[in-house]
Amino acid sequence: MANNVTILVVDDEAPFLQVAQALLESENYTVETAADGVAAINILQQKSFDVVLLDIKLPRVDGIEVLKFIHEHYLNTQVIMLTGVHDIKTAVECMNLGAFNYVTKPYSADELLHTIDRALERKRLNIENKVLKSELARHTYADKIIGESKAMLELLNIAAKVAPTDSPVLIQGASGTGKELIANFVHKNSLRKDKQFVTLNCASIPENLIESELFGHEKGAFTDAYQMKQGLVEIADGGTLFLDEIGEINLMLQPKLLRFLQTGEYRRVGGNKNLRSDVRVISATNKKLIDEVAVGRFREDLMYRINVITLNIPSLSERKEDIPLLVDYFLKNRIRPRGLKMIEPKALELLMKYDWPGNVRELENVIERASILCKDNLIRVEDISLPIGQRTILQKETIASSGIQIGSAVPMREIEKAHISGVLNSVGWNKNTASQILGISLKTLYTKIQQYNLTKP
Numbered sequence: 001m002a003n004n005v006t007i008l009v010v011d012d013e014a015p016f017l018q019v020a021q022a023l024l025e026s027e028n029y030t031v032e033t034a035a036d037g038v039a040a041i042n043i044l045q046q047k048s049f050d051v052v053l054l055d056i057k058l059p060r061v062d063g064i065e066v067l068k069f070i071h072e073h074y075l076n077t078q079v080i081m082l083t084g085v086h087d088i089k090t091a092v093e094c095m096n097l098g099a100f101n102y103v104t105k106p107y108s109a110d111e112l113l114h115t116i117d118r119a120l121e122r123k124r125l126n127i128e129n130k131v132l133k134s135e136l137a138r139h140t141y142a143d144k145i146i147g148e149s150k151a152m153l154e155l156l157n158i159a160a161k162v163a164p165t166d167s168p169v170l171i172q173g174a175s176g177t178g179k180e181l182i183a184n185f186v187h188k189n190s191l192r193k194d195k196q197f198v199t200l201n202c203a204s205i206p207e208n209l210i211e212s213e214l215f216g217h218e219k220g221a222f223t224d225a226y227q228m229k230q231g232l233v234e235i236a237d238g239g240t241l242f243l244d245e246i247g248e249i250n251l252m253l254q255p256k257l258l259r260f261l262q263t264g265e266y267r268r269v270g271g272n273k274n275l276r277s278d279v280r281v282i283s284a285t286n287k288k289l290i291d292e293v294a295v296g297r298f299r300e301d302l303m304y305r306i307n308v309i310t311l312n313i314p315s316l317s318e319r320k321e322d323i324p325l326l327v328d329y330f331l332k333n334r335i336r337p338r339g340l341k342m343i344e345p346k347a348l349e350l351l352m353k354y355d356w357p358g359n360v361r362e363l364e365n366v367i368e369r370a371s372i373l374c375k376d377n378l379i380r381v382e383d384i385s386l387p388i389g390q391r392t393i394l395q396k397e398t399i400a401s402s403g404i405q406i407g408s409a410v411p412m413r414e415i416e417k418a419h420i421s422g423v424l425n426s427v428g429w430n431k432n433t434a435s436q437i438l439g440i441s442l443k444t445l446y447t448k449i450q451q452y453n454l455t456k457p
Contacts, residue, residue: 006030010040011055037061055082071098078119149319162309163189171284173313176361179284187240195239203245212269221270233277241279247287258302316356330367341371343379382430417452429456
C-alpha cells in the first residue's frame with residue numbers, strides 16, 4: 001500500500017472509528033477521524049484526502065450534505081458511504097450524487113479494503129484521463145530528443161543533473177527549438193517521473209481565463225462558471241507543471257503565481273479557501289525576461305523564482321550537424337504512412353546551407369511538404385521549398401563563387417546574372433521555386449534567362 005494515501009473516516013460511533021483507524025493504519029494509510037458532519041467539513045477545508053469513509057446518519061450535518069460539499073469542492077476525493085442494511089436505498093441515491101460506492105455495516109475488513117482499493121484506482125484513472133486530454137492538445141514531434149551535436153549534448157548533460165531535484169527550471173529558446181521536449185526530458189528523469197506531466201501554454205489562453213485555467217474556479221465565480229472546475233495546479237499535484245510561454249502571463253496574475261511557487265498555496269477564482277498542491281514547476285519562454293522586467297511587463301521577484309536553474313536551447317543554426325539526423329527521423333517516423341522516403345545529397349546540402357529561423361519546427365514542415373510533392377520516393381532539390389529568406393544565403397554563395405566582390409567595379413548586370421544563375425542551380429532549375437526566392441514573377445524569370453543566355457548545367 002502507498003504510504004502517502006490519506007483517508008478521512010467520519011462516523012458518530014467511537015468504537016467504529018477506533019477499529020477502522022487501527023485497520024487502515026495497519027495497511028500504512030494515513031488516517032484522520034471526525035465524529036460529525038461539521039467536524040468533517042472543517043477538516044476537509046484544511047487538507048485534502050484521497051478517500052472519505054462517510055456515514056450517512058451523522059449529528060449536526062448529515063452525510064448527504066457532507067457528500068455534496070465534497071463533490072462541489074474536491075472532485076478527486078473518492079467517497080465511500082457507510083450505511084446500515086435499512087439505508088441501502090439512500091446509499092444508492094448517494095452514488096447518484098457522486099459517491100463512489102457504499103459498504104453496509106457490519107462489514108468485513110477484506111470488503112472495506114477492496115472497496116478502498118477500487119476507489120483509489122478510479123481516482124488514478126480520473127487524473128490520468130485529465131492528463132491525457134491535456135497531452136492530446138500538445139504537439140510534439142517525438143518522445144525522444146534527436147541530436148548528437150556538442151551544443152545539444154551539453155544541454156542534456158545539464159538537464160540530466162538538475163532533473164532529480166525539485167528546483168524550478170526555466171527553459172529559454174527561440175520558437176520551434178523544442179522547449180517542451182526538454183521539459184519532458186527533465187520530468188522523465190526526475191523523482192516525479194511516475195506522476196503526471198501537465199502543460200499550460202500561457203500564450204494560447206485569453207488573459208481573463210488563464211487564472212481559472214491555472215488555479216480553477218468555484219461555481220458562480222463568473223458568468224459562465226456553471227460548476228466548479230479544478231485548475232491545472234490541482235490536476236498536476238505530485239507531478240510536474242509545465243508553463244510554456246510564461247512571459248505572456250499578465251501582471252495581475254503574476255503575484256498569485258509567485259505566492260503559489262513560494263508556499264504551494266492557491267485559491268480558486270471566486271473561492272476563499274486556501275488549497276495546497278505539491279508540483280515541480282518548469283517554465284519556458286522565447287523572450288528575454290530581463291528585458292521584460294526592465295520595461296515593467298514581468299516581475300523581477302517572479303523571474304528570479306522561476307529560473308533557479310536555466311536551460312538555454314541552441315537554435316538549429318547553432319547545431320547544423322544535427323540536421324541529417326533530424327531529416328532521417330522525420331522521413332522514417334513522420335512520413336511513413338505515405339511510404340518510406342529518401343533525400344538526395346544535393347537536397348540535404350541545400351538544407352544544411354539554410355539558417356532555419358523557424359528552427360526544428362520549420363525543418364519538419366519543409367520535409368513533410370517535400371515528401372508530399374516529390375514525384376517518387378526520392379526528395380530532390382526541386383522539391384525543397386524555402387522562404388524568401390533563403391535569397392540572402394544563395395546571393396552570398398553565388399557572388400562568392402563567381403569571383404564578384406560587392407562594392408567592386410562590377411556592373412549590376414553581372415551581379416544579377418550571377419545571382420539568378422546561382423538560385424536556379426541551387427533549386428535544380430525549378431523555375432517556380434526560383435521565382436519565389438528571387439521575388440520576381442515567373443514571366444520575368446523567363447525573360448532574364450533568355451536575356452543572360454542562362455542554361456541548365
